[in-house]
Amino acid sequence: xxxxxxxxxxxxxxxxxxxxxxxxxxxxxxxxxxxxxxxxxxxxxxxxxxxxxxxxxxxxxxxxxxxxxxxxxxxxxxxxxxxxxxxxxxxxxxxxxxxxxxxxxxxxxxxxxxxxxxxxxxxxxxxxxxxxxxxxxxxxxxxxxxxxxxxxxx
Numbered sequence: 001x002x003x004x005x006x007x008x009x010x011x012x013x014x015x016x017x018x019x020x021x022x023x024x025x026x027x028x029x030x031x032x033x034x035x036x037x038x039x040x041x042x043x044x045x046x047x048x049x050x051x052x053x054x055x056x057x058x059x060x061x062x063x064x065x066x067x068x069x070x071x072x073x074x075x076x077x078x079x080x081x082x083x084x085x086x087x088x089x090x091x092x093x094x095x096x097x098x099x100x101x102x103x104x105x106x107x108x109x110x111x112x113x114x115x116x117x118x119x120x121x122x123x124x125x126x127x128x129x130x131x132x133x134x135x136x137x138x139x140x141x142x143x144x145x146x147x148x149x150x151x152x153x154x
Contacts, residue, residue, distance in 0.1 A: 035140065059102065060134065063147045068130035069102070075133050080126055087127045088120070 078086035078106040088104075089095060096103035108124040110118050 022108070063145065063146055071133040073133065075128060078128075080128060085120075085125060085127065089101050092120075 058072060060072050062069065075087075080086060088099040090099035091104050093103055095101075104120065106118050111117055111121055112123060
């Protein structure tokens, strides 16, 4: 046999031997259980209901210091890629007054080494890495979080 054929046969045998067995009804792996419970993945195959974006609103309050501001509007159709950034059409320093949007923070114009740049830093260009719009979904887990007291008065 050729080396390539032997490799393929050993690879397939390895996949068959290492294939996971069904965990249905066993409560998960190692006693852990998913949020679905012990229910098999394929028992409930209907798609979840799509949650709607919240309507445009005033800026949302922050919950902790240094929290990136939450986006108070939908960004579903926004293009943010290497060639364009829809967010900058309203939030850039040259356009924010005309659009009534919040301008980009000065921190977005600094390189990782603290150098001031003439344009938005590549590290800060992809806005939705930090800034997220809100949906009308209920929380997946209970939350007892309370905001920082100094932010409560704002």
